[in-house]
Structures are given as C-alpha cells and as structure tokens.
C-alpha cells in the first residue's frame with residue numbers, strides 16, 4: 001500500500017509492505033508532518049527499512065538527515081545527485097516557464113547536508129528491504145533523478161513530471177528541468193512500463209494513459225524518441 005504524505009511544497013510517500021519504506025523526506029520544516037503521518041499509519045521511525053530519495057533536491061532531501069538520526073535507516077540516492085546532498089544545496093534549478101522563474105527564490109532553500117549511505121547507478125531493488133519496488137534511473141530533472149516502479153502498475157516518479165495545481169489526473173511539465181532531452185527519454189522509459197498510476201513529487205497523481213497523452217501532445221521530437229531504444 002502507498003500513502004501520500006503532504007509536505008509544505010512537495011509529496012513524500014510511505015510504502016507499507018512487509019517493512020515500511022519512506023520515499024522522499026519533504027522540505028526542511030516538514031519533519032512534524034512526516035512523523036505524524038508515520039504515527040497515523042502505525043509506523044515508528046525505527047521501523048523504517050530504508051529511506052529512498054527520488055533525487056537530491058531540498059524538497060525531497062530536506063528532512064533526510066534528521067529522519068536517519070531518528071530511524072537508523074539508510075539513505076539511498078542515485079550517485080548523480082550525491083554532490084547535491086553532500087552540499088545541502090539544489091545546485092542548478094533551470095526554470096521551464098516564467099512562473100517557475102517567479103517561484104524559484106521561494107523554493108530554492110538550503111537543507112541539512114549529509115553523506116548518503118547507499119549510492120546506486122542504473123537501478124536499485126527495494127525487495128531486500130521488504131517492499132516490492134524497483135528503482136529506475138530517470139535523469140533529466142537532475143542528473144540523479146530516479147523513479148520507483150511498484151507492483152500493480154504504480155510508480156513514484158519524483159519530479160520527472162508534476163501533477164496539475166488545479167485539475168485531477170493531469171500530467172504537467174515540472175517547473176524545473178536541467179536537461180529536457182534526457183528527461184523526455186526518461187518519460188518515454190516510464191511510458192514503456194505499462195503504468196496504471198503515476199505519483200509525482202508535486203500535486204496529485206495521474207493515470208498511465210495521461211502519461212501517454214502528455215508524451216503524444218508535448219513535441220514531435222518526443223514521438224521520434226519513442227521509437228528509439230532508450
């Protein structure tokens with residue numbers, strides 16, 4: 001089972017399998033929200049099997065260091081984002097729209113730096129930690145962005161795309177993307193997973209068919225990419 005935890009500016013997800021797994025840790029200041037969501041689901045911090053970050057931005061890694069102290073759980077992140085979390089800074093945050101340019105100063109805050117316990121490159125399995133999930137590298141938003149493919153066709157996709165601020169079940173380009181071409185390849189890769197539901201780092205979830213609709217309507221280049229091996 002997947003539980004969405006609403007942070008101040010982003011989502012975290014609690015996976016309730018044989019052992020609980022926390023995917024992302026909110027922005028600095030989200031600690032209370034996360035601890036109360038754990039409690040509401042009968043999970044003590046010490047029960048967490050592992051803390052996985054979809055990427056190294058402060059809205060995902062903001063409470064990671066403190067949650068590790070409280071839980072003893074290892075922090076797993078893709079090696080491409082290791083420097084971000086070691087520095088406790090977002091690094092380059094390339095806006096994709098004029099709205100993104102306006103909100104950047106409000107979301108680009110430093111967070112507590114930490115040394116990750118586990119760095120992975122291509123993929124990572126959550127099965128040894130008691131959760132049915134495979135982590136795929138889906139770079140573009142950041143170099144080390146990753147998505148978690150769960151059973152039953154669900155996926156936690158970090159900031160590969162976001163949900164809509166207003167409408168349910170809509171996929172939108174994220175506010176920030178450091179490498180658009182790489183990100184498009186990652187969306188294509190996700191589309192090939194036959195997903196039923198995508199859970200983004202911002203706003204609400206959307207269906208697998210909405211992911212395909214986003215791909216089909218974004219650019220012609222995307223359609224060409226979709227026929228290439230990724």
Ligand SMILES: [Zn+2]
Nearest residue numbers: 055057141159
């Ligand atoms: Zn991000």
